Amino acid sequence: MGEIKDxxxxxxxxxxxxxxxxxxxxxxxxLKERFGEILGFGPVYKVSDFTDYYEKEFSLxxxxxxxxxxxxxxxxxxxxxxxxxxGLEISAEGKHNKSRSVNIDPGYLEPSKLVLxxxxxxxxxxxxxxxxxxxxxxxxxxxxxxxxxxxxPDYSWERNIEFLLKMRREIVKFARETH
Numbered sequence: 001m002g003e004i005k006d007x008x009x010x011x012x013x014x015x016x017x018x019x020x021x022x023x024x025x026x027x028x029x030x031l032k033e034r035f036g037e038i039l040g041f042g043p044v045y046k047v048s049d050f051t052d053y054y055e056k057e058f059s060l061x062x063x064x065x066x067x068x069x070x071x072x073x074x075x076x077x078x079x080x081x082x083x084x085x086x087g088l089e090i091s092a093e094g095k096h097n098k099s100r101s102v103n104i105d106p107g108y109l110e111p112s113k114l115v116l117x118x119x120x121x122x123x124x125x126x127x128x129x130x131x132x133x134x135x136x137x138x139x140x141x142x143x144x145x146x147x148x149x150x151x152x153p154d155y156s157w158e159r160n161i162e163f164l165l166k167m168r169r170e171i172v173k174f175a176r177e178t179h
Contacts (some may be wrong), residue, residue, distance in 0.1 A: 007076035010108035011171050012069040017103040035069040042066035042163035050154040068167040079132040081106045082117035114138040124150050
């Protein structure tokens with residue numbers, strides 16, 4: 001029989017889609033208030049270069065950026081972050097604005113994988129509590145990230161992979177220094 005252990009720690013990860021710099025700055029500041037210093041920012045890119053899924057809801061000007069926080073957090077109930085970020089999205093929209101201005105995809109980065117949270121259930125997602133589902137989006141094996149059948153196209157983009165590999169090296173280094 002295996003021994004039950006405490007939940008592991010991982011580094012908070014966010015992918016932020018935004019239509020205005022003002023909303024971007026507000027959301028990043030709120031995330032920093034809760035999670036502290038950002039370890040690294042990925043490149044800013046146009047979402048429409050990878051998908052047209054969000055065009056009706058947002059616009060063709062929708063941009064996206066990924067980032068990872070420096071301090072690891074326990075994964076015990078970490079899925080609550082998706083409930084919290086949904087609230088941030090609603091507050092960014094305002095009472096009278098019918099179109100969305102931000103979309104926040106939270107998750108976490110460990111040396112072995114990148115996990116994202118969602119409110120949508122699919123065959124490859126597991127319910128983790130409060131109507132939130134988790135999916136392993138990328139697996140790290142043999143010195144590189146492995147894409148899965150459901151990995152979003154922008155997560156396999158070379159520049160984002162370079163960013164995630166750099167962040168992985170940093171969190172491995174961080175773990176060695178703190179133990």
